[in-house]
Amino acid sequence: MAGGHAHAHSSADELSRVPVDPRARVVLVAVLGAVLVATVLGVVQLWPEHKPRAEGGSNAFAAPGVTFHDARVLRVQQPCASVRESEQQTSCGQVVVRVLSGTQRGARTQVPVAPEVSTSGLRAGDTLELLQTPASNGRASTFSFFSVERDLPIGLLAALFVLVVALVARLRGLLALVGLAFGAAVVVLFMLPSLLDGHSGLGVALSGSAAIMFVVLYLAHGLSMRTSAALLGTLVGVAITAVVGLVAIGQTRLSGVSDETGSLLSSYVRDLDFQGLLTCAVIVAGLGVLNDVTITQASAVWELRAVAPNLSRARLFARAMRIGRDHIASTIYTIVFAYAGGALSVLLLLYFYERPPLSLLSTEQIAEEVVRTLASAIGLVLAVPVTTAIAVATVGDRSSSRPLPRDTDPTDPR
Template structure:
């Protein structure tokens, strides 16, 4: 009876709803460290958060097109075999007019047909030259909205409340990205600093929202922040060593022509860190949960055995996640890879070209941070949960 009473007393120290003992020292160290990180994150947000209109005041307004050029939507009435499309303008000064525009081969072969909506570029009448129309693009908003609706519905139906909270976290992450990180970068703030502050803010919100406020989540968050720091260090070193400029496509060149005082290597560092957030979050929460579940199932297991068992799970997760990262890039860059294959260039020469080298550095740096975050998170979680406990049969 005495042993049973002492056992029940020890189990009163638990992490939220988790049926796992957590010592006071481990709780204080973990939450104290995260509190310091949170204070630093909040201080960074307050210091670097741009006020309204700061970007426009500093850089001025950038016109997307020449004065008077508009982009009205039009309904496709007929698609001719010679690459011409007959369309009816749906808005603007030319509303109701029927126009003929030339369509690029790739768009005509995509299945464009009557009833589709396209976006035209309307050049106004200038010095006696009548207004002219050209195809600017296809309006794909309907398909995108349908896919978004299907995505949200599937998340809510399958994950229920957790899915809803994850979607809210995603919105918060998008807000931090668009309202803090992008304006701050345009104003010349450090790409590394903004990436660390913004990523930490996103992870604090999304992890606690999606998985609930518990020591299990806190251990995953600590491992995530460690993974972000490792990714940042490796990314900065790799970018410098590879002499990457950060300007390797048309978008970068256009941005460089508009913005002065922005470090494009800093932007590349920021992009590298942000690119790995989602997968990093996935592996750390999995490892923390694995440790918690193992401790609940085997309270007599030593911390060393607990770490080893959780790492066996982590190694399987690492293997599958590495495939995800590499093949995700291969899928998005398939056209570039086909072109390089067509050129029959030596592999070494192909990989060292800046556009490809940038993607390789980004992929490998985030992958290294991801891999190392697994043992870090596992160690933190194993140190946080309570020590091995004698089996009840042995106590009796």
């Protein structure tokens, strides 16, 4: 998430010659092996049943008998100037469409839309998704606006993202995208349905996050002791974030239901632990930043050892931490502003009501963002010295009389 941090400057040959302490190698591999076994067992134990969640499938959240249909925009009317005009449904505030599916395919109708929808750039030729309410009590079937169909522009943006990554980051970038796809699969196929099954949010988050990190880090950065040191530092950071988040959520009495989405979900999923869901969100939210700082710190230690083989471990740690402190400072800004941007509409509403700044912390939505930000930040900050210490303990000293095994990363093209 925090951009612009160079992870390596030495040549691949120089880094491959950095020695690794054999005892540290054994300990590191053993610890990661134990964590991997625990992760697999956790995923197996918490694997969801994937049973249907609501009667009626995807339409259940609307109303019985309601169906979804696409419609082509023919004309967009100007927003109504007043509430009275809107209630009278005059020639304003509506969109004229042609239905593209269902029993009324080809029918021409008009549906009211919110002013912000009609002024967002909506024009003839766009596609909308409509809700069709079935006829009842002598009333004819009606259509209402649900959303704008955005598959094409979002797909083009995603394709541009993949192209840019492939051109700039090449193989490493493509492998990172594969890891990202794996992470998305873990979230969709394991974490979400497991949470809906009522499993512990903490257990689901730790198992899923560890599984993601094992695959993502080795795919993006290669199979090496350097990556392994970063991985262990990441896992420690995840554990710290989990503990801090769990305690903070309990002490602040957060319910985990802060908006309409949470309220709607609570009405349909009775056995969902919303505090556990919030704990899971805190942990998952910090994964990307943790990955960034830990791999940077591990790479910094390898770089420093490559150019200063006779540096003592204490001085190696101190110099690597200078890099880490700069990274912490820039990444803290990244976290805070990212969460502030996500809650900007809530902040605007509270500012509009002229609430005192400190009173904002009492609102559920703001308190959630604050807890999520601070818990992730604490895990991030503590992961830096932990990862640095692990990497320093892992690399060897070329000045020692006994030759040490080299760290190898045959997939690293740098």
